[in-house]
Amino acid sequence: MAGPSPVSPLAPKSVPAMPKIAGVKLATAAAGIRYKDRTDVLLVLLDPGTTAAGVFTRSKCPSAPVEWCRDRLKGAKPRALVVNSGNANAFTGKTGRQACQFTAQIAARAIGCKPADIFLASTGVIGEPLKAQAFDGVMDKMVGAARAEPWLDAAKAIMTTDTFPKVATARAKLGNATVTINGMAKGAGMIAPDMATMLSFVFTDAPIGARALQALLSEGVTDTFNAVTIDGDTSTSDTLMMFATGAAAELGAPRIASAGDKRLAAFRKALNAVLADLAEQVARDGEGARKLVEITVEGAVSKPSARRVAMSIANSPLVKTAIAGEDANWGRVVMAVGKAGEPADRDRLSIWFNGIRVAHKGARDPSYDEATVSKAMKSPTIALKVALGLGRGSDRVLTCDLTKEYVAINGDYRS
Amino acid sequence: MAGPSPVSPLAPKSVPAMPKIAGVKLATAAAGIRYKDRTDVLLVLLDPGTTAAGVFTRSKCPSAPVEWCRDRLKGAKPRALVVNSGNANAFTGKTGRQACQFTAQIAARAIGCKPADIFLASTGVIGEPLKAQAFDGVMDKMVGAARAEPWLDAAKAIMTTDTFPKVATARAKLGNATVTINGMAKGAGMIAPDMATMLSFVFTDAPIGARALQALLSEGVTDTFNAVTIDGDTSTSDTLMMFATGAAAELGAPRIASAGDKRLAAFRKALNAVLADLAEQVARDGEGARKLVEITVEGAVSKPSARRVAMSIANSPLVKTAIAGEDANWGRVVMAVGKAGEPADRDRLSIWFNGIRVAHKGARDPSYDEATVSKAMKSPTIALKVALGLGRGSDRVLTCDLTKEYVAINGDYRS
Numbered sequence: 001m002a003g004p005s006p007v008s009p010l011a012p013k014s015v016p017a018m019p020k021i022a023g024v025k026l027a028t029a030a031a032g033i034r035y036k037d038r039t040d041v042l043l044v045l046l047d048p049g050t051t052a053a054g055v056f057t058r059s060k061c062p063s064a065p066v067e068w069c070r071d072r073l074k075g076a077k078p079r080a081l082v083v084n085s086g087n088a089n090a091f092t093g094k095t096g097r098q099a100c101q102f103t104a105q106i107a108a109r110a111i112g113c114k115p116a117d118i119f120l121a122s123t124g125v126i127g128e129p130l131k132a133q134a135f136d137g138v139m140d141k142m143v144g145a146a147r148a149e150p151w152l153d154a155a156k157a158i159m160t161t162d163t164f165p166k167v168a169t170a171r172a173k174l175g176n177a178t179v180t181i182n183g184m185a186k187g188a189g190m191i192a193p194d195m196a197t198m199l200s201f202v203f204t205d206a207p208i209g210a211r212a213l214q215a216l217l218s219e220g221v222t223d224t225f226n227a228v229t230i231d232g233d234t235s236t237s238d239t240l241m242m243f244a245t246g247a248a249a250e251l252g253a254p255r256i257a258s259a260g261d262k263r264l265a266a267f268r269k270a271l272n273a274v275l276a277d278l279a280e281q282v283a284r285d286g287e288g289a290r291k292l293v294e295i296t297v298e299g300a301v302s303k304p305s306a307r308r309v310a311m312s313i314a315n316s317p318l319v320k321t322a323i324a325g326e327d328a329n330w331g332r333v334v335m336a337v338g339k340a341g342e343p344a345d346r347d348r349l350s351i352w353f354n355g356i357r358v359a360h361k362g363a364r365d366p367s368y369d370e371a372t373v374s375k376a377m378k379s380p381t382i383a384l385k386v387a388l389g390l391g392r393g394s395d396r397v398l399t400c401d402l403t404k405e406y407v408a409i410n411g412d413y414r415s
Numbered sequence: 416m417a418g419p420s421p422v423s424p425l426a427p428k429s430v431p432a433m434p435k436i437a438g439v440k441l442a443t444a445a446a447g448i449r450y451k452d453r454t455d456v457l458l459v460l461l462d463p464g465t466t467a468a469g470v471f472t473r474s475k476c477p478s479a480p481v482e483w484c485r486d487r488l489k490g491a492k493p494r495a496l497v498v499n500s501g502n503a504n505a506f507t508g509k510t511g512r513q514a515c516q517f518t519a520q521i522a523a524r525a526i527g528c529k530p531a532d533i534f535l536a537s538t539g540v541i542g543e544p545l546k547a548q549a550f551d552g553v554m555d556k557m558v559g560a561a562r563a564e565p566w567l568d569a570a571k572a573i574m575t576t577d578t579f580p581k582v583a584t585a586r587a588k589l590g591n592a593t594v595t596i597n598g599m600a601k602g603a604g605m606i607a608p609d610m611a612t613m614l615s616f617v618f619t620d621a622p623i624g625a626r627a628l629q630a631l632l633s634e635g636v637t638d639t640f641n642a643v644t645i646d647g648d649t650s651t652s653d654t655l656m657m658f659a660t661g662a663a664a665e666l667g668a669p670r671i672a673s674a675g676d677k678r679l680a681a682f683r684k685a686l687n688a689v690l691a692d693l694a695e696q697v698a699r700d701g702e703g704a705r706k707l708v709e710i711t712v713e714g715a716v717s718k719p720s721a722r723r724v725a726m727s728i729a730n731s732p733l734v735k736t737a738i739a740g741e742d743a744n745w746g747r748v749v750m751a752v753g754k755a756g757e758p759a760d761r762d763r764l765s766i767w768f769n770g771i772r773v774a775h776k777g778a779r780d781p782s783y784d785e786a787t788v789s790k791a792m793k794s795p796t797i798a799l800k801v802a803l804g805l806g807r808g809s810d811r812v813l814t815c816d817l818t819k820e821y822v823a824i825n826g827d828y829r830s
Contacts, residue, residue, distance in 0.1 A: 059753030061761040091749040093762060093778030126746025127779055236750050317732070317817075318825055325826030331541025334506040335651050338474030346476040347508060363508030364542055402732075403826075404819040410733055411740030411818075 010284035010292050010380060011164040018151035018169050021180050022205045023047035023245025025146035028157040029138040034086030034124060039157040041135060043142040044081040044201070045111065050245045052078045052119065053214035055221050057238035063090030065120040066239060068100040072116055078243060079117040081201065082107050082135070083158050089122040089130040090236040099132040110139040121239045123186060123198045124160050155184040158199055161409055162186050162285050168277035172270035175263060177253035179206040183274045187282030200225065200240045200278055206267060207246035207255040215259030216271060217242045224275035227397045228283050229314045283398040288405030291323055292398065296385045300393035305342045307395040309386065312340035320402030326377040328353040337386060348389030354379060425699035425707050425795060426579040433566035433584050436595050437620045438462035438660025440561035443572040444553040448546070449501030449539060454572040456550060458557040459496040459616070460526065465660045467493045467534065468629035470636050472653035478505030480535040481654060483515040487531055493658060494532040496616060497522050498573050504537040504545040505651040514547040525554040536654045538601060538613045539575050570599040573614055576824055577601050577700050583692035587685035590678060592668035594621040598689045602697030615640065615655045615693055621682060622661035622670045630674030631686060632657045639690035642812045643698050644729045698813040703820030706738055707813065711800045715808035720757045722810040724801065727755035735817030741792040743768040752801060763804030769794060
């Protein structure tokens with residue numbers, strides 16, 4: 001890996017104070033998986049009675065931990081989550097499956113539970129064997145040291161080329177009780193829909209059954225993590241997991257068995273806000289990113305059609321390099337609309353950059369003024385809006401610009 | 416546009432001597448469309464009796480000249496082709512259609528034919544009105560100056576960010592006569608399948624009917640231009656046209672009405688060689704390219720499946736930046752295979768870089784030696800082979816690496 005990059009200029013100005021979540025304790029350690037002088041293992045202890053849900057990469061070549069988690073979700077009684085950075089344990093064959101088994105055994109022995117109760121995630125280099133023995137030396141100590149507070153340390157331990165740790169928190173009323181939702185994520189490169197982050201974990205004390213939790217998470221991901229793309233590359237390791245300890249039942253929160261339960265309204269809103277916040281932070285920390293780009297497509301024949309057009313724009317290297325160059329190059333936007341394969345009519349197309357209409361009904365806007373537009377493009381956030389003029393479908397995705405730094409970061413990641 | 420880039424290190428070492436083609440005359444001029452101190456208009460005069468065929472972008476937002484050519488292909492009696500660089504006349508609305516009409520009128524008047532007999536192509540900036548009046552001052556002179564020889568000048572006049580002109584030639588027996596095929600292309604950026612070059616024109620003296628010519632061209636494009644991708648971005652202007660003057664009939668070449676005619680065997684082979692040569696030159700001149708990358712996928716369930724996997728690899732920014740960094744990062748290849756959505760089994764996957772097997776059956780090759788592989792990655796040509804181990808489908812595509820220069824070129828193209 002290259003030396004640490006400076007913090008993204010798009011990083012949030014402040015980090016929220018992360019409250020405790022009853023039933024959740026965290027510990028980190030430096031196991032020396034790949035990095036020197038930094039933590040690279042996270043252990044999250046979960047009280048008995050915790051439920052779990054997960055959404056994973058749709059890659060046909062998923063990592064060993066993704067397969068491990070998928071296999072264990074049904075009927076799971078989660079007691080811990082172990083995450084390491086530096087090595088993704090992906091494309092590691094039989095050795096990779098053995099490394100999962102071994103890691104789960106080490107954690108289960110230290111905690112006093114079954115290996116099947118341990119969830120695993122790994123991020124980092126693909127194709128190198130993961131030396132799971134390294135966890136053996138740190139696990140007992142981590143179990144002893146786990147506390148309710150160190151959320152930011154946890155988010156730091158799972159970083160790879162991320163330039164800042166990503167956390168978010170929200171509270172919501174569930175019945176008469178106030179429940180808490182804490183989340184963390186790591187992203188940076190290899191970020192595309194079909195799970196847009198490599199790793200994200202969300203925790204709550206709300207007493208929500210596994211099936212309802214899964215439904216909430218699956219529906220929440222569509223317009224948050226799945227609406228973010230950095231480079232169109234889908235990781236083998238993308239993992240979003242959510243754990244609900246149920247501890248808020250003691251505060252009077254009702255036990256929820258179905259995602260259709262009307263009492264979930266505030267919780268659903270808070271959860272979606274946490275997911276959206278984390279997803280946006282992933283976009284703000286895209287490798288080499290200098291601009292956060294929000295792409296809105298209106299007037300499409302449907303929302304899925306609008307999403308595909310928006311993603312075609314968001315993944316176009318020519319659009320992304322133009323934005324890096326602070327060039328309101330609407331011609332390349334037209335190109336990206338055209339190649340999406342969705343219904344579009346050149347002569348009805350209008351395009352805005354940061355509120356300035358630069359193209360209207362298939363040609364340059366008559367009032368186009370280069371100086372005004374150039375000034376607007378200097379902003380670190382770019383709102384690119386496309387109106388197709390065909391129907392009522394609209395959607396929104398987030399991405400970032402494509403800079404020389406992206407190429408530099410990815411041209412010598414392994415060396 | 417930024418200043419001229421140095422010639423690509425991947426440029427062919429020699430340029431073929433381009434023979435004359437009876438019935439074809441060429442002239443170039445500097446009309447000042449966008450560039451200073453260089454030619455930017457090409458006029459190709461075609462003798463009466465010439466037939467035409469074309470393959471165009473599948474973009475839903477095609478340029479005005481693409482629509483013009485499509486509309487005129489059926490029953491065409493082509494007398495000339497006018498190509499300009501510097502402005503693509505794309506996303507220019509009604510003005511764009513008028514510019515086409517006006518250009519065709521100017522050329523038709525100078526030649527003495529109908530505007531409908533003129534074919535048009537434009538390449539360059541999108542979204543800016545094309546000032547077709549500029550052609551008015553140069554057209555008469557070009558008609559007078561047109562000669563059979565200046566093929567290389569013609570290829571230079573249609574360049575945009577290309578760093579070298581692209582020409583190819585071949586001869587073939589048709590009956591007892593020898594016929595000639597000459598081609599030129601311009602490429603560089605916004606290159607992806609569904610027509611992989613922005614502009615390419617092929618000429619022959621063979622007497623081939625329009626329907627047969629169209630069939631030959633359409634079938635020839637699949638494994639040549641459509642198997643090349645630079646950045647996955649499909650241009651609004653992609654145009655490949657072929658013109659057959661029929662002049663070789665006087666040498667005794669038989670008139671061909673059907674692409675199924677067995678006498679076409681040698682001609683078909685020669686045509687495909689010209690198309691493949693031009694397509695490879697486009698890949699060799701990808702914006703900022705430092706390495707030519709040939710991606711071969713074997714053992715897929717079908718050829719189309721192999722093509723989709725190969726394109727997923729070829730368009731992955733992470734694979735392309737790794738190759739730019741001379742890093743045999745097979746993990747990213749696995750990622751790209753996985754995200755293609757095609758049948759793949761991680762545990763059967765093998766990967767080679769320049770003949771060295773780096774991964775086998777879902778894990779790092781046991782004989783992997785970093786030093787040997789690193790040395791192989793320094794080559795300017797990289798052969799990346801993936802064996803899926805599922806079936807007999809195989810395919811091959813060409814691309815190039817993704818470098819900081821690509822970002823630099825596209826970050827200030829308009830400024």
